[in-house]
Amino acid sequence: MALAALKQPACLLREEGKLGSKIEMDAFLRDVQTRAYRITLASVRDADEALDIVQDAMISLVRKYSARPVEEWRPLFYRILKNRTLDWQRRGIVRGRVMSFFGGQEGEGYDPVARATGPSSENPVETVARSDAMDALENALADLPGRQREAFMLRNLEGLNVSETATAMGCSEGSVKTHYSRAVHRLRGLLGEHL
């Protein structure tokens, strides 16, 4: 393998390197895209906005950090995603203030048919039950302070370890443990009867 690589011209090796990194990046994005979307949706509660945020985060990761080691991609990606979500929430606050100042409503122009998800082939009873459980979880998560919500989502729902979560949140590992522990304690109180 190594000998074969030595016999190849430099330009071919470069092409293979590019191809390798593209395959790795594709696999990484494929692995995180649905979970990233679901976690973002839980924060922003708007399907189109969640898609835009995830796409922005993917592009930003590829543009700025594709040359970094593969094991760094996950925490970096979630850090970008978190920042994009926070930006969106801040913009929403400003937009809400402006709209209320002019006496309008932010929800004007909302089209429930356009935003409805496509038909699903599964049992409607199961769909409703799962949807209810997820709604309850989303509501409970929305009640948590921001840092606790981030710690819980990244550690438990996304499965990042403490170190990766600390990188994604931009804080120390000790802070992650504290936020996570408080989040679990609070969620137990909020979700007691739903789980």
Add this chain to the structure above:
Amino acid sequence: MNTGNVMKNRELEKRTKRIFDESVSALDAATLSKLTQARYKALEQLEKNSAITSRSRWIPACAVAVGAFVVMVFWQGQPPGVSEVQTFDVVALSDLEILLGDEELDMIQELEFYAWLDEQAEIVPADGTEGGVG
């Protein structure tokens, strides 16, 4: 923290994770398709990145070459030891001498005539006869 609390916490972690995983796997086809498109759009950036990187490798070499060319042009364009400022001073002083000289301005205005006269003097051979005649 007592064992009961730890158990309850573990239970909450498991159940919330299960709910989340189920909601992820139940995403509709339209959303999955949009996510795939978003991924492809992001991967396009990877190709753009590599194109920019390969082009940017030539930037320092081009900058050095252009710099060397400019230096050569300026260096060879004038005699050694004479700067641009000095050249300007010499030209300005020679003009000043003409303007302030005792020669009459009529002579300066008839420069073409004197140039012709100068050419005629060069044509006349050293012995004083005109070439080819006589």
